[in-house]
Amino acid sequence: xxxxxxxxxxxxxxxxxxxxxxxxxxxxxxxxxxxxxxxxxxxxxxxxxxxxxxxxxxxxxxxxxxxxxxxxxxxxxxxxxxxxxxxxxxxxxxxxxxxxxxxxxxxxxxxxxxxxxxxxxxxxxxxxxxxxxxxxxxxxxxxxxxxxxxxxxxxxxxxxxxxxxxxxxxxxxxxxxxxxxxxxxxxxxxxxxxxxxxxxxxxxxxxxxxxxxxxxxxxxxxxxxxxxxxxxxxxxxxxxxxxxxxxxxxxxxxxxxxxxxxxxxxxxxxxxxxxxxxxxxxxxxxxxxxxxxxxxxxxxxxxxxxxxxxxxxxxxxxxxxxxxxxxxxxxxxxxxxxxxxxxxxxxxxxxxxxxxxxxxxxxxxxxxxxxxxxxxxxxxxxxxxxxxxxxxxxxxxxxxxxxxxxxxxxxxxxxxxxxxxxxxxxxxxxxxxxxxxxxxxxxxxxxxxxxxxxxxxxxxxxxxxxxxxxxxxxxxxxxxxxxxxxxxxxxxxxxxxxxxxxxxxxxxxxxxx
Numbered sequence: 300x301x302x303x304x305x306x307x308x309x310x311x312x313x314x315x316x317x318x319x320x321x322x323x324x325x326x327x328x329x330x331x332x333x334x335x336x337x338x339x340x341x342x343x344x345x346x347x348x349x350x351x352x353x354x355x356x357x358x359x360x361x362x363x364x365x366x367x368x369x370x371x372x373x374x375x376x377x378x379x380x381x382x383x384x385x386x387x388x389x390x391x392x393x394x395x396x397x398x399x400x401x402x403x404x405x406x407x408x409x410x411x412x413x414x415x416x417x418x419x420x421x422x423x424x425x426x427x428x429x430x431x432x433x434x435x436x437x438x439x440x441x442x443x444x445x446x447x448x449x450x451x452x453x454x455x456x457x458x459x460x461x462x463x464x465x466x467x468x469x470x471x472x473x474x475x476x477x478x479x480x481x482x483x484x485x486x487x488x489x490x491x492x493x494x495x496x497x498x499x500x501x502x503x504x505x506x507x508x509x510x511x512x513x514x515x516x517x518x519x520x521x522x523x524x525x526x527x528x529x530x531x532x533x534x535x536x537x538x539x540x541x542x543x544x545x546x547x548x549x550x551x552x553x554x555x556x557x558x559x560x561x562x563x564x565x566x567x568x569x570x571x572x573x574x575x576x577x578x579x580x581x582x583x584x585x586x587x588x589x590x591x592x593x594x595x596x597x598x599x600x601x602x603x604x605x606x607x608x609x610x611x612x613x614x615x616x617x618x619x620x621x622x623x624x625x626x627x628x629x630x631x632x633x634x635x636x637x638x639x640x641x642x643x644x645x646x647x648x649x650x651x652x653x654x655x656x657x658x659x660x661x662x663x664x665x666x667x668x669x670x671x672x673x674x675x676x677x678x679x680x681x682x683x684x685x686x687x688x689x690x691x692x693x694x695x696x697x698x699x700x701x702x703x704x705x706x707x708x709x710x711x712x713x714x715x716x717x718x719x720x721x722x723x724x725x726x727x728x729x730x731x732x733x734x735x736x737x738x739x740x741x742x743x744x745x746x747x748x749x750x751x752x753x754x755x756x757x758x759x760x761x762x763x764x765x766x767x768x769x770x771x772x773x774x775x776x777x778x779x780x781x782x783x784x785x786x787x788x789x790x791x792x793x794x795x796x797x798x799x800x801x802x803x804x805x806x807x808x809x810x811x812x
Contacts, residue, residue, distance in 0.1 A: 329450055329513040330461060332506060336403070337443055338468040339503040342476045343410060343496035344436065345646075348616045349477035349639040350484040350492055351375050353624060355559075362420060362489045369762045370559045372617040376755035377563040378429055379613065380570035383748030385437035387577070387741045393442035393518075395525050396533075400446060400511065400518025406439030407504040414497035418490045426562075428493075441741075446518055466653075473646035481639030563755055570752025574745035578602070581738055591731050597794025598730045598739075602746040604673045604784060605723050609750035610757065611680045611777055612712055615645065617758055619687070619705060626691075628699035644706050648713035669726050669795060670788025676719040677781030683711030684774030691766040726795065 356371035357363020366374070393402035409431055416428030447462060476496075484492035511519070525533060544565075551561060582595055623629070624638035664671030690704040727739045761769045784791070 327450075327513075328510070332510045332513055333443065333446060333450070334461075334465055334468060336407075336503050336507055337465050338472050339499050339506075340407065340410070340436075340439055340443075341469045341472040342499050343414060343432075344476075345473040345642075346476035346480035346492070346496050347432065348375065349481050349620070349642045350489070351378070352617045352620050353639060354484060354489045354492075356621060357489065364422070364425065364559070366559055368621065369759045370563060372621060372758040372761070373563045373567075373755040374559070375616045376610075376613050376751040376753075376758065377566040377570075378433060378751075380748040380751030380755065381430070381566050382433040382436045383744045383751060384570050384573050385434060386441050386744040386748075389434075389437035389439070390441035390445065390741065392438055393445060393521070395521045395523055395529075398518045398520045399442040399449065399522075400507070400514055402438055402442040403446065403518075404504060404507045406435045406437075406442065407500050407507060408435075409438065410435030411497050411500045411504060414493050414500060417493035418497060420490050441744075442518075446514075449517055450514070467650065470646040470650045470653075474643045474650070477639045477642040481637040481642070485637040485639060567752040567755045570748045570755075574602075574742070574749045577742060577745050581735075581742065584735075587731065587735075594730045594795050597791060598726070600784075600787075600791065601669065601673065601723060601726060602742060604677060604780060605719065605743065606746045606750040606753070607777060607780055608676060608680060608715065608719055609747045610754040611684065611773060612716065613751055613754045614758070615642065615709065615712060617754075618761055619708065622691075622694075623702070623705055626694040626699060627702050627705060629702070641702060641705055641709070644709035645713045645716070648710050649717055652713060653717055664788070667788035667792045669722060670784045670791040672718050672722040674781045674783075674785035674788070676715040676722075677777045677784065679711045679715035679718075681774045681777030681779075681781055683708040683715075684770045684777065686711070688767045688770035688774060691770060695767075729797065730795065 352371050352375050353363075355364045355366045355374045356368060357365070359365040364371075389402070389406070392405075393399040396402075397405060413428045413431030413433075413435055416424040416431060418424075419428075447465075451461060479495060480492040483495065547565075578599065582592060587595070620638060620642070623641045627638070627641070629636045629638060663675070686704065687708050690700060690708075693704070694700045723743055724740065727743060730739050757773070764772075
C-alpha cells in the first residue's frame with residue numbers, strides 16, 4: 300500500500316462539510332489506533348511531569364531521591380531538554396532504520412522499560428529509567444507525527460482535523476494523569492505511581508503490535524533505508540556517541556564526583572550546544588539560496604522567542620509544583636488535595652478556551668501575525684510570572700495562600716501555549732522549501748530542548764536570590780521580549796516574506812498568457 304493509499308484506508312474518515320463545520324464520520328481503524336496510542340503515551344508523559352520534581356525532592360525516608368531543591372527543580376528541565384534534543388535522531392530512526400510504525404512500537408517499549416526502572420526503589424534504577432524515558436519519547440513522538448501525515452496523504456483538511464482531535468485527547472491525558480499519579484505518588488508510593496504508566500504504555504505497545512495489519516504495511520520499512528556503507532558508518536557513530544558519554548560517567552563514578560548535579564549540568568550543556576550546531580548546519584546547507592537564508596535568519600528570532608516561552612512554561616513542573624506543595628492552601632472541604640493536582644489547571648483551561656481562541660486568534664495581527672502573536676504569548680506568560688512574584692510576597696508571611704494565585708498563572712500559560720504552538724508550526728511551513736520542512740520543524744524541538752536546558756540552570760537562581768525578585772526578573776524579561784516582538788512585527792513580516800518572483804519567470808508567465 301502506498302502512502303496515498305494509506306490515507307484512504309477505511310470507509311470513512313475525517314472530513315469537512317461545505318460550510319466548514321467538522322463532520323466526523325466512521326473513523327478508519329488506523330486513525331483510532333494512532334488516536335488512542337497518542338492519548339495513552341501522553342498519559343505517561345504528563346504523569347511524570349506532575350510528580351518528577353516532587354519525587355526528586357521527597358526525603359529518602361518517604362521513598363524519594365532526597366535531592367536538594369535546586370537539583371530537584373533542575374531535573375525536569377534537564378530531562379525534557381534531553382528528550383527534545385534526541386527527537387531529530389528519533390525521526391531519523393523511523394525514516395532510515397526501522398520504519399515509522401515499527402519505531403512507534405520501539406519507542407513505547409523503551410518507555411515501558413524506563414517506567415519499570417523508576418518503579419524499582421533504587422538509585423541505579425532511577426539513573427537508568429529517566430534516560431530510557433527520554434529516548435522512548437524521542438523515538439515515539441516524531442514517528443507518530445510522521446504516521447499521521449503519511450496515512451492521511453494529501454488530504455490536508457482531514458489531516459488538520461485529525462490532529463486537532465488528537466490535541467484534545469492529549470489534554471484529556473494531561474488532565475487525568477496528574478490526578479492518578481499525583482495521588483498515588485504523594486499519598487501511597489512514588490514507585491507505584493511510576494508503575495501505572497508502565498502498565499498503560501505496555502497496553503499501548505500491545506495495541507500497536509496487534510493492529511499492524513490496519514496500516515497495510517505502511518511504516519513497516521524505512522522510506523529511505525540506509526545503504527550497507529551508511530549502516531556501517533551509523534554504527535560507528537552510535538558507538539562513539541554512546542561510548543564517550545559512558546566513559547565520562549564511569550570515570551566520574553570512579554573519581555567519586557558523579558552526582559545528580561553533574562548529570563543535570565552535562566545535559567544542560569548538551570541541550571545548548573546541539574541546537575546551536577543544528578541551526579548552523581541548516582543555515583550553511585548549500586541547497587539554500589539567499590532568500591532562504593534571509594527567512595531562516597529572521598526565523599531565528601521565532602526559535603529564540605519559543606525557547607524563552609517554553610523555559611518559563613517548564614517552571615510549572617518544577618518550581619511552581621514545589622511552591623504548591625509548600626505555600627498553597629490545598630484543603631478543599633476538609634480534603635487536602637495533592638499538590639500535583641494543580642497541574643490539571645492548564646489542560647482544563649486549554650480544553651475550555653481552545654475553541655474560543657481558535658476562533659479569535661486567526662483574526663489577530665493580519666499580515667504581521669507572527670510578531671503580534673509572539674508579543675501576546677510572551678506578554679501572557681510574563682504577566683503570569685509578575686503575578687507569581689506578588690504571590691511569593693504574600694506567601695512570605697508564613698501562611699498558606701489561596702490556590703487562585705497559581706490557577707491564574709496557569710491560565711496565562713494555557714492561553715499563551717495555545718497561541719504560540721499554532722503560530723510557530725504554521726510559520727515554520729513557509730520558511731524554507733518544502734524539502735526542508737521536517738528539518739525546520741525539527742529545529743523547533745531542539746530549541747524547545749534548549750528552553751529546558753536553560754531552565755535547568757536558571758531555576759538554580761531561585762536559591763540565591765529572593766523569590767519575588769526571581770519571578771519579577773523572568774516575568775519582566777518575557778514581557779519586554781514580547782514588547783520587542785510587537786515593535787518589530789513589520790520587520791519580522793518582511794524578513795519572513797516569500798521570495799519575489801524572478802524577472803525571467805515573470806516574462807515567461809506573460810508570454811505563456
